[in-house]
Amino acid sequence: MFLRIDKLPVQLPASPEVDPIAARNVQELLGGRFGEMSTIMNYTFQSFNMRGRDKIKPYYSLISNIAAEEGGHIEIVSAAINSLLNGPRVDFDDTEDPLGAPWKDLPGGTFGGHYIAAAQTALPVDSRGMPWTGDYVFSSGNLILDLLHNFFLENGARTQKLRVYNMTDNPAARTMLGYLFVRGGVHAMAYARALETLTGVKMSEMLPIPNIGNSVFPEARAFMEQGSHLKLYRFSPNDYRDAATIWSGTAPAAYTEGLGGSDQFEFVDAPPAGGDLAHLAGIASSFTPNYAPEEIMEIATKLYKKAKDL
Numbered sequence: 001m002f003l004r005i006d007k008l009p010v011q012l013p014a015s016p017e018v019d020p021i022a023a024r025n026v027q028e029l030l031g032g033r034f035g036e037m038s039t040i041m042n043y044t045f046q047s048f049n050m051r052g053r054d055k056i057k058p059y060y061s062l063i064s065n066i067a068a069e070e071g072g073h074i075e076i077v078s079a080a081i082n083s084l085l086n087g088p089r090v091d092f093d094d095t096e097d098p099l100g101a102p103w104k105d106l107p108g109g110t111f112g113g114h115y116i117a118a119a120q121t122a123l124p125v126d127s128r129g130m131p132w133t134g135d136y137v138f139s140s141g142n143l144i145l146d147l148l149h150n151f152f153l154e155n156g157a158r159t160q161k162l163r164v165y166n167m168t169d170n171p172a173a174r175t176m177l178g179y180l181f182v183r184g185g186v187h188a189m190a191y192a193r194a195l196e197t198l199t200g201v202k203m204s205e206m207l208p209i210p211n212i213g214n215s216v217f218p219e220a221r222a223f224m225e226q227g228s229h230l231k232l233y234r235f236s237p238n239d240y241r242d243a244a245t246i247w248s249g250t251a252p253a254a255y256t257e258g259l260g261g262s263d264q265f266e267f268v269d270a271p272p273a274g275g276d277l278a279h280l281a282g283i284a285s286s287f288t289p290n291y292a293p294e295e296i297m298e299i300a301t302k303l304y305k306k307a308k309d310l
Contacts (some may be wrong), residue, residue: 002068003237008073008079010179010223011275015083015172022168023084024111028127029077029164029180030182034156036073037124038136039187042153043067046146060250061240062194062247063150066187068235072271077124079278080176085120089281092293096285103285107213119288147195155209156186165217178219182228182297183270185214189255190232194246204252216255224259233268243267 011075015022029035044067053060096102103115113129114227124132138149156179165177183224192203214220214229223229232247234240256263282293290296 002071002288004071005271005274006277007274008076008277009069009183009272010076010081010175010279012076012083013171014088015086015170016088016243017170018087018172019084019106019168019173020110020114020172022173023081023114024109024127025062025164025167026081026127026173026176026306027111027123027125027129027185029157029161030074030122030126031130031132032160033136034153034160035039035076035126035132036070036157038072038101038152040067040070040152041137043070045137046150049139049141050142050143057144058242058245059194059241062190064236064301065198065232065240065243067189069187069233069271072274073183074125076179080172081122082120082280083172084093084170085114085122086280086283087258089283090279092282096283098285098291115286119286120283124211133230136302144195146190147191147198151188151191151195151203151214153186154191155207158188158208159210162177162212174219176219178214178221178281179223179228181217181220182223183213185229185255186232189251190247192232197246204214204255207252207255213254213257215259220245221259224257227266229255230262230264231266231268233270233271241269254272 010249031037043063047060047064047067050056050060066198073185096235106115111122111127111129113125117123126132138146138153140146140149161177161184165174174195188207188209189204192207195201195203208214230251232243235263247265249265251263251265253263282289285289
């Protein structure tokens with residue numbers, strides 16, 4: 001079963017402007033081969049399908065727990081895309097007349113699906129508009145092979161995040177990317193350490209891939225200074241505690257990157273505190289939540305008042 005917390009993993013700044021080109025590029029990090037939909041579905045199906053998990057439970061717990069965190073990563077990438085597509089708008093926008101073709105001058109490279117199919121919000125597609133596919137899921141049943149695949153997947157994802165970082169200076173996108181540089185680094189290190197316990201091969205000495213430290217990027221460094229790179233969170237009220245047997249001890253010097261402070265891995269017995277969800281205001285030209293939303297708002301208000309009385 002899954003529990004859901006109505007927060008983002010961290011607070012994101014609002015995009016200062018509508019930025020559909022950045023939104024299209026960030027889509028790769030959601031629905032691409034190395035996107036967050038791939039990470040969550042790979043780890044989830046590996047956990048569903050793991051044989052003998054009572055005998056190899058620390059590895060089962062590690063993969064299951066990281067899968068749960070990836071749910072928040074889907075949400076934060078989607079939130080960044082939504083911010084890029086909506087800008088700082090907070091109130092219902094009825095300034096665009098549908099009869100005036102308000103979208104005819106969108107910049108070249110805009111992904112039309114954002115406007116046609118999704119009312120200026122995220123979609124489960126890559127930057128080309130190709131839908132995410134279950135063909136991206138690898139669940140071999142061999143623990144070492146699955147962990148090796150996961151290590152590769154996290155580093156492939158990091159490479160693409162670094163490239164998207166180079167394509168935008170939008171603070172909504174870059175804050176999201178900085179956070180995922182750090183958290184993806186945790187997951188890559190966790191899979192490396194799991195492989196080391198099984199094989200003796202020092203996978204962690206290969207990190208970071210590509211060979212540029214997260215602390216180079218100010219948005220990532222801010223999260224590292226909070227110790228996020230050392231923390232593996234537990235996303236369950238009662239389960240997955242034995243993942244701590246893998247995520248413990250001293251971090252390699254290259255991983256802490258001379259930040260000072262602690263160099264000890266920390267298994268946190270709770271999810272992160274999180275940040276507020278962004279408010280997506282209605283847009284009349286997208287007919288969302290409806291062209292004239294007053295009746296829907298009236299019904300919703302009645303339902304809300306009824307719920308408070310329960």
